[in-house]
Every structure is written in structure tokens, then in C-alpha cells.
Amino acid sequence: MSAVVLYAASGLVAPAPEAVRSGVVVALAAVGVARDAGLVRFPLPQNARQVPREVLTANVARGSLQFGFELGTGVRTYVSSTVPYVLAAALLLSTPDFLTAVLTGTGFGLGRALTPLARFASRAGEAWDTTLRRSLRTVTIGGGLAAAAALALLVFMTG
């Protein structure tokens, strides 16, 4: 949903030179990595609150949908990585076609689901949680670096 909104808004920046927009995308990706590595500090917009447990206990089916919606769209969540913001800016500035925007958003949702899926598949939730906590810094910084590399290739090689 957010990707479609960004697609619609990207028309507003289309008049800006492509080289400038591409440079900004790569620069933002680099700054994002620096932030996740703790080299620079600045706040990012977020509603830093957890979805209340009561949402799930009042009605399991509806609560699960509400929980997933609020968590997935960031209505109430702690955002632990800069990469989603970088991706949003890249979608806005690179003016992709509608299909690309939709698939990017779909990919985001699927990526978000990989964490609970991997935990479930491990059949060792608590141990997996411990391993995840130890791996989070690698996930955010490694993900940021890979995203920066991929974005640089996408905006400068494919146009």
C-alpha cells in the first residue's frame, strides 16, 4: 500500500534530473548504513509503541489481522533498521513503474514474514530468539550494505 502511494508521489519529483535523483538515492543508502552502524545519529519518524497484547486476546482472528496490519505498516512499532526508509526514498526518487512499486511492496511484506517463519521452522523458538538478538546488528548493517549496492546498480545501470 505504501509502495503504491510512493509510486503516485514519485511523479512530483520526476522533473528533477535523473542523475541528481540517483545520486541522492545512493547517498541516502550510505547514510542509512552509517546510522545503523552507529556512526551517525538522527531520529527517524516512527510511532515507537508496541501493539497492546489486548489486541490479540480480545478476538484472536480479528486481533491477528489488526496486529499484522499495525506491525506491518508501522502504525505502532519500533523501527529497528534504516533500510525500509532508504527503500521508500528510493522508490520515491527513482520513479519506477507501477508493477515495480507493487512487487517491491509485496516483497517487503514477504520479507517481514520471513522472521516468524524462520523461527517457526527452527522448532527451537527460544534458542532462535537468542541467536536473532546476537545477529541483529549483522542483519541491519549487512542488509543496508547490500541494499546500497543493489540500489546503486539499479539507479545507475538500469536508469
Added chain:
Amino acid sequence: MTRPYPASARRGLTHPLAPLLVLAAGAVALALAGWAVAAWAVLGGLAGFTLSGSV
């Protein structure tokens, strides 16, 4: 009692870093290959996965 982490192929395949490796390599490889739409989709997945620490 905490169940020990299974020492098996399952451990490797479900390690928290496994999706990172696949998505990171996939996004870069697809971008290099010029498959832009697929690269953006995988990039979306990578961005979503980096929120693993968000609740």
C-alpha cells in the same frame, strides 16, 4: 527447560542470517543481471527482513 537448538541442516536453513544472505545476494545479483523488477522485489524483501528486531 529450554529446548536446545537443533544441530542439523534445519539449524543452518533457519538461522536468522540465512534469509539475509539469500536476499542480499539475490538483490545484488538480479540488479547486476539487469533484472530490475525482480531486483526491486527482492530488495523489498530485504528491507522487510531487516526489521526482524521490530515488535
